[in-house]
Amino acid sequence: MTATSVGPAPSAAPEPGRFAAEWRAGVMVWRREMIHFLRNRTGMAVSLLQPLLFLYILGIGLSRMFSGPGSSSDYMVFLFPGVLVMAAQAPAISVGASIVWDRESGFLREMLVAPVRRSTLLVGKCLGGATVAACQGGVVLASAGLTGIPYRLGMFAELLAELVLASLAMTVMGAVVAVRTRRVRTFHTVLTVLTAPLVFLSGLMFPVSAMPAWMAAVTVVNPLTYAVDAMRRSVLSHYDAPAGSRLFDPVRWGGHAVPPLLSVALVAAFCAVVVAAASRAFSRTE
Amino acid sequence: MFGAGQRAARRPAAAGAAPAAHADPPAVRMRGVVKSYGGREAVRGIDLTVAQGETFAFLGPNGAGKTTTIRMLCTLAAPSAGSIEIAGHDTRTAPRQVRRSLGLVFQETTLDPELTAEENLRFHADLYALPAAGLGGRIDAMLGLVGLRERRNSLVRTFSGGMQRRLEIARGLMHRPRLLFLDEPTIGLDPQTRAQVWTHLAEIRRREGTTVFLTTHYLDEAEQCDRIAIIDEGRIVAEGSPDALKAVIGSDRVQLRTDDDEAAAALLRARFGLEPAVADDGITVRVADGARLVPAVCAGLDVAVYEVVVSRPSLDDVFLHFTGRDIRDDRTGAGGLS
Numbered sequence: 278m279t280a281t282s283v284g285p286a287p288s289a290a291p292e293p294g295r296f297a298a299e300w301r302a303g304v305m306v307w308r309r310e311m312i313h314f315l316r317n318r319t320g321m322a323v324s325l326l327q328p329l330l331f332l333y334i335l336g337i338g339l340s341r342m343f344s345g346p347g348s349s350s351d352y353m354v355f356l357f358p359g360v361l362v363m364a365a366q367a368p369a370i371s372v373g374a375s376i377v378w379d380r381e382s383g384f385l386r387e388m389l390v391a392p393v394r395r396s397t398l399l400v401g402k403c404l405g406g407a408t409v410a411a412c413q414g415g416v417v418l419a420s421a422g423l424t425g426i427p428y429r430l431g432m433f434a435e436l437l438a439e440l441v442l443a444s445l446a447m448t449v450m451g452a453v454v455a456v457r458t459r460r461v462r463t464f465h466t467v468l469t470v471l472t473a474p475l476v477f478l479s480g481l482m483f484p485v486s487a488m489p490a491w492m493a494a495v496t497v498v499n500p501l502t503y504a505v506d507a508m509r510r511s512v513l514s515h516y517d518a519p520a521g522s523r524l525f526d527p528v529r530w531g532g533h534a535v536p537p538l539l540s541v542a543l544v545a546a547f548c549a550v551v552v553a554a555a556s557r558a559f560s561r562t563e
Numbered sequence: 564m565f566g567a568g569q570r571a572a573r574r575p576a577a578a579g580a581a582p583a584a585h586a587d588p589p590a591v592r593m594r595g596v597v598k599s600y601g602g603r604e605a606v607r608g609i610d611l612t613v614a615q616g617e618t619f620a621f622l623g624p625n626g627a628g629k630t631t632t633i634r635m636l637c638t639l640a641a642p643s644a645g646s647i648e649i650a651g652h653d654t655r656t657a658p659r660q661v662r663r664s665l666g667l668v669f670q671e672t673t674l675d676p677e678l679t680a681e682e683n684l685r686f687h688a689d690l691y692a693l694p695a696a697g698l699g700g701r702i703d704a705m706l707g708l709v710g711l712r713e714r715r716n717s718l719v720r721t722f723s724g725g726m727q728r729r730l731e732i733a734r735g736l737m738h739r740p741r742l743l744f745l746d747e748p749t750i751g752l753d754p755q756t757r758a759q760v761w762t763h764l765a766e767i768r769r770r771e772g773t774t775v776f777l778t779t780h781y782l783d784e785a786e787q788c789d790r791i792a793i794i795d796e797g798r799i800v801a802e803g804s805p806d807a808l809k810a811v812i813g814s815d816r817v818q819l820r821t822d823d824d825e826a827a828a829a830l831l832r833a834r835f836g837l838e839p840a841v842a843d844d845g846i847t848v849r850v851a852d853g854a855r856l857v858p859a860v861c862a863g864l865d866v867a868v869y870e871v872v873v874s875r876p877s878l879d880d881v882f883l884h885f886t887g888r889d890i891r892d893d894r895t896g897a898g899g900l901s
Contacts, residue, residue, distance in 0.1 A: 298692035305689035313677055383673040387734075390637050391690035392662040562641050 302393040303401035310372070310405025314412075321413070328364035328417050332356060332424070353424040354516055355524045358508035359481030361436070362501060364417040365410035365444040366476070370468055372406025373451025377464045396556035399456070403448045403552060410444035411437070427515055435511040442541065443504035445548050450475075453555040481505050486526035500547040502528055503540035510537040588651030590615050590742045590774035591636065595645035598631050605631040607797035608645070613790075615650075615741065618768060618775040620785040623794035624888050629778055632794065633746060636776075637667055650741040663691065666735030666743040666773070670750060672727050676720035680711055680730055683719060684737055691738040705733040708770070709763050725756035729763060736771060743767070745777040749784065761787065782878040791878075795886040805878060812876035812884055815853030819860070820845040822867040830864050845870075 314321065332353070340352035379385035388398050418436060422428055451468060458464045476482075478492065479501035485493050496502045506528045518525040527534040591613040598606040606628040613619045623629045634640040635647060638658045646653060652660040667673075674683050684702045693701070706712045709729035719727060728748060735743055748764075749757040761784065767773055777788070785791050785805065792802040801808055821827040828839040828846050835856075839848045850856050853873035861868055883889055 301689050301692050305686055309675070309678070309686060312682070316677060382676075383669065383671045384675050385673075386639075386667075386669060387673040387687070388690065389639065390662055390665070390667050391687075392659040392692075393690060562639070 299393055299397045302391065303397045303404075306388070306398055306401030307405040307408070310375075310402065310409060313375070314368075314409045324367045325364065325413060325416055327367070328360050329420070331363060332360040332417065332420075336360070336424075350425040351519060351522060351524055354426055354512060354518075355484070355509070356482065357421065357424050357426060358436075358505050358512060359479070361414045361417055361440055361508065362443050362447075362479075362481060362505055363476070365414040365440060366447055366472065367410075368413050369406055369410040369444050369447035370451040370472065372402060372409075372448050373455035373468065374461060374464055375406075376402060376452060376455035377458050377461045380459065381461060395560040396552075399452060399556050399559050400552060403445060403452050406448040406451070407441055407445040410448065411441045414440045414444065425516075426512055429515045432511055432515045436508055439504065439508045439511060439541065442544050442548070443501070443508070446500050446504060446544050446551075449548050449551040449555060453551050453558070456555050456559040475499055475501050478502070479505050480528070484524050484526055485528060486523045496528070497530070500544055503535070503543045506535065507537045507540040507544070510540075587615050588648065589613060590617070590650055591619075591776065592648040593632075593636075593645065594647075596632070596635065596642045596647060597644040598628075598635060598640065599643045604797055606635070606642075609794070609797075609799055611792060611799060611802070613742075613774060613776060615774050616768075616772055617790060618764075618788045619777070620788040620791045621776065621778045621794065622780075622782075622785055622791060622882060623778075624886055627794045627886075628797040629794055630746075633744065633778065637665055637744060638662060663738065664741045666738065666740035668728070668731045668735045668743070668745045668748055670747040672731065674719045674727055674731060674734070677718065679716050679718055680706065680722075681715040683730065684734055687734045687737050693738055701737065705737055708736070708766060709733045710759075723756075725752050725759065728752065728756075728760060732760070732763060732767070736767060736773065739771065740773065742774045742776060745775065747778055747780065749779070749781065757781070757784075782882065785878055793882060793885050800885045801881070808881045809876045809878065812880050814849035814851055815876065816874045817848045817850060817853045817856055817860075818845050818870075818872040818874070819848070819868060820870040821864070822869070827864055827866045827868075830866065831860070834863055835859070 336353050336356045339356075340350065376385070379388075389395070415437065418433065418440065421433075426432075450471070454467050454471070455464055458467065474495075478495045479499050480488075480496055481501065485496050485502065488496065509525065510527065513525055528540065529535065589612045591611060593609050593611040596606060596609045597604065609628075609632060621629060621632070631640065635642050635654065636649065638654050638661050641655055646655070648654070649661045650664040652664060654661050675686070678686065681702060684705065685698075688698055688702075702715075703712065706715055709732055711726060711730055711733065714722070714726070719730065722730065732743075732745070732748070735745075745764075749760050752760065764775060768775060775788075777784075779785055788805070790802070790804055791808060792799050793808075794800065801811070803811075819827060824841050824846050828841045831837045831839045831846070831848060837848045837850065839846045848856075853875070857871050857873060860871065879889070
């Protein structure tokens with residue numbers, strides 16, 4: 278046999294606790310997303326530009342056209358939660374792209390052959406993306422005062438939590454597409470086609486109450502509708518909305534307003550279901 | 564003839580494979596492994612055993628089932644029939660243990676170019692849940708083993724192809740696997756870097772006692788292995804040590820240049836009972852043991868001998884014999900393992 282092998286027989290590392298091992302792998306995947314995020318400061322700055330432009334150029338421009346009761350800053354306040362979601366959208370979706378990219382570049386294989394569950398890898402990845410996205414959204418959130426939203430600690434905590442949830446919802450949407458996609462370009466095409474209607478039909482830019490019935494019907498099955506609505510309720514609890522403005526009408530199911538907590542629960546449920554579906558597709562062996 | 568050759572090749576291999584007679588399970592044991600994709604059989608029944616500590620080369624033309632076999636060995640694909648055990652763990656029932664026993668170096672890089680060398684190793688340590696105690700030392704030792712200690716804090720993006728490959732080998736060894744898989748570890752590297760990678764592999768075998776299982780298109784690399792299996796059309800067509808495989812081809816080739824080739828050829832026929840072929844550039848004879856013939860020929864021929872060249876059968880001859888193809892034709896289009 279080998280004449281050279283004189284070293285002691287290698288002993289495989291002792292099997293650590295299952296949960297501890299999964300936790301550590303998940304944290305590592307999450308941390309890798311953070312490292313990538315922090316090392317790409319230019320990308321970070323550029324992707325912040327779009328939502329800020331949206332809010333302070335388009336928002337201000339459009340707000341002049343609203344001639345309803347109340348001040349022109351109402352539209353800015355209305356638009357604000359939507360812009361938070363938009364700020365989180367690009368980084369959230371880029372997680373999906375990075376899954377496809379990892380597959381193309383080969384790094385994914387290093388993770389796939391590791392002794393961890395694929396769902397752990399996927400959850401770590403999604404939470405990493407959601408954290409990055411929430412950080413980006415957080416920058417926009419910090420500028421809330423410019424739109425006339427008062428700085429209240431409780432409201433900000435609420436908004437931040439809802440922002441994390443909205444980010445997660447968009448991240449898992451990207452992930453569920455990504456695990457079935459082999460090429461980065463295909464992924465971007467699919468996601469562009471998917472996200473435009475999701476954004477337009479969420480009551481993000483114009484209120485659901487102003488939509489024709491057929492359009493409003495679509496918003497009911499859009500998870501972003503509930504994410505935006507929950508955030509808007511949080512803002513309204515600290516902002517005096519003018520009476521009778523259709524801008525701030527809550528999402529309704531057959532005439533009944535959906536309570537904000539239910540909206541949050543719906544988004545959370547959506548995340549759980551989609552992550553489970555993505556994990557299943559991701560875990561399939563040939 | 565074919566069957567006989569195969570048996571001849573297997574006998575010495577089996578003797579060589581016998582481990583130091585203890586209960587350690589073999590590094591790899593495949594029994595009747597079949598893999599089909601939608602009715603097409605990529606692997607048609609492979610039986611293979613690799614002993615602990617061996618260095619084993621897996622050769623085959625493109626499309627022979629090599630990649631599929633490796634995908635099954637590292638749990639990325641499940642066999643349609645048969646069973647695979649890695650260090651005693653079944654790939655289907657105990658994939659976690661299998662993965663823990665395996666170190667993998669793929670043909671294409673699987674490093675994260677945006678992380679440093681050390682971060683890549685730490686990421687690996689977290690994925691394999693290596694104990695935090697002694698981790699720094701292990702990282703240092705592995706980087707030292709492949710000569711990258713000074714570059715530990717450099718981004719992998721700045722590494723050359725050879726450095727990346729070496730870092731991947733270091734990473735594959737981080738968790739002290741029983742078995743290190745290398746898929747074309749030196750493809751795309753310049754000869755000097757190839758030699759360097761092999762020096763490191765030899766060092767790894769010496770220091771870590773790891774079983775090494777590799778695929779290669781370079782027969783000079785296969786030559787350095789304890790045992791070789793040649794796969795073609797989804798089956799193993801030959802298996803054994805390089806010498807045993809070459810023995811299947813049988814004869815050495817002895818080429819002579821003499822003062823009078825015709826006379827020398829006549830003498831070879833008459834005194835040694837050989838069948839020499841005479842051409843413009845000299846005489847060629849095929850004999851079982853060329854080296855033994857040389858002194859006898861020099862002493863026993865009455866003609867002046869200017870030059871004697873003995874060539875042993877090469878692995879190229881072996882490969883050609885078993886697959887009907889020249890391995891060099893394949894080299895350019897070596898398939899990936901994605």
